[in-house]
Amino acid sequence: EVQLLESGGDLVQPGGSLRLSCAASGFIFSSYAMTWVRQAPGKGLEWVSGISDTGASTYYSDSVKGRFTISRDNSKNTLYLQMNSLRAADTAVYYCAKGVAFDVWGQGTMVIVSS
Amino acid sequence: DIQMTQSPSTLSASVGDRVTITCRASQSISDWLAWYQQKPGKAPKLLIYKASRLESGVPSRFSGSGSGTEFTLTISSLQPDDFATYYCQQYNSYLVSFGGGTKVEIK
Numbered sequence A: 001e002v003q004l005l006e007s008g009g010d011l012v013q014p015g016g017s018l019r020l021s022c023a024a025s026g027f028i029f030s031s032y033a034m035t036w037v038r039q040a041p042g043k044g045l046e047w048v049s050g051i052s053d054t055g056a057s058t059y060y061s062d063s064v065k066g067r068f069t070i071s072r073d074n075s076k077n078t079l080y081l082q083m084n085s086l087r088a089a090d091t092a093v094y095y096c097a098k099g100v101a102f103d104v105w106g107q108g109t110m111v112i113v114s115s
Numbered sequence B: 001d002i003q004m005t006q007s008p009s010t011l012s013a014s015v016g017d018r019v020t021i022t023c024r025a026s027q028s029i030s031d032w033l034a035w036y037q038q039k040p041g042k043a044p045k046l047l048i049y050k051a052s053r054l055e056s057g058v059p060s061r062f063s064g065s066g067s068g069t070e071f072t073l074t075i076s077s078l079q080p081d082d083f084a085t086y087y088c089q090q091y092n093s094y095l096v097s098f099g100g101g102t103k104v105e106i107k
Helices: none
Strands: A003-007 A018-025 A034-039 A045-051 A058-060 A068-073 A078-083 A092-098 A109-113 B004-007 B010-013 B019-025 B033-038 B045-049 B062-067 B070-075 B085-090 B102-106
Touching: A003 A092, A018 A034, A018 A092, A018 A109, A034 A078, A045 A068, A045 A078, A045 B085, A058 A068, A078 A092, B004 B085, B010 B019, B019 B033, B019 B085, B019 B102, B033 B062, B045 B062, B070 B085
Parallel strands: B010 B102
Antiparallel strands: A003 A018, A018 A078, A034 A045, A034 A092, A045 A058, A068 A078, A092 A109, B004 B019, B019 B070, B033 B045, B033 B085, B062 B070, B085 B102
C-alpha cells in the first residue's frame, strides 16, 4: 500500500524550531518529487516547499523562504522539513504529498506556535 | 508567482444537481492543473490532473476541462458524498499554488 506518514508536529514557542518527517512506503520514493503543504485552522491549502527526486533542487514559498529547509534521505525513504524562527502564522496542519499533482497525501501533523 | 482564483467560494446545491466550479490562473499554465476534494479533518484527495484526466478510482460524474487560464470542474449529478471543499492547483511552475477553495454545501 502506498503510504505517507508525517511526524514531528508539536507545540513550540515563537522563534523556536521544529523538524517534521514524512516516512514513505509502497512506492519508489527516489523516483518522485515531494512537497510540503500546510493548512491553517479553518483556512485553505498553502503550498510550502518542494524538492526534486534527487534532492538537488528545492523550492520555497515566499512566506517560509530563509526560515524553512526541505530535504530528503532516499536511502531512508524519508522527507524532512526543518522549520526555524517559527511564527504564530506558521500554526497549521502540515501535509507531505507525492509528485507534482499530489496523488498521495499523508494524514498531516499539527504544528502550533504559541507562547 | 502564479495566482489561482476560484469561484464561487461557496455553493449551495441539492443532490442530483449539476455543479460547476471555475478556476482562473493569472497567466497561462497550459493544462498543468489539478483538482482536489477535501472533507473536514481529512487530507485532500486528487480528483483530476492535467486539467481533464480522471484519477484512478474517482467516479465518472467528476470531469475537468479547460486550458491556458480558464478551467472548470463539473460534477454531473451531485451525490451526498460530494459535499466537501474543492481546490484547484497549478503545477506549471515549480512554485506551485492553490486556489482559495469552493465549499459545496447542502441546499
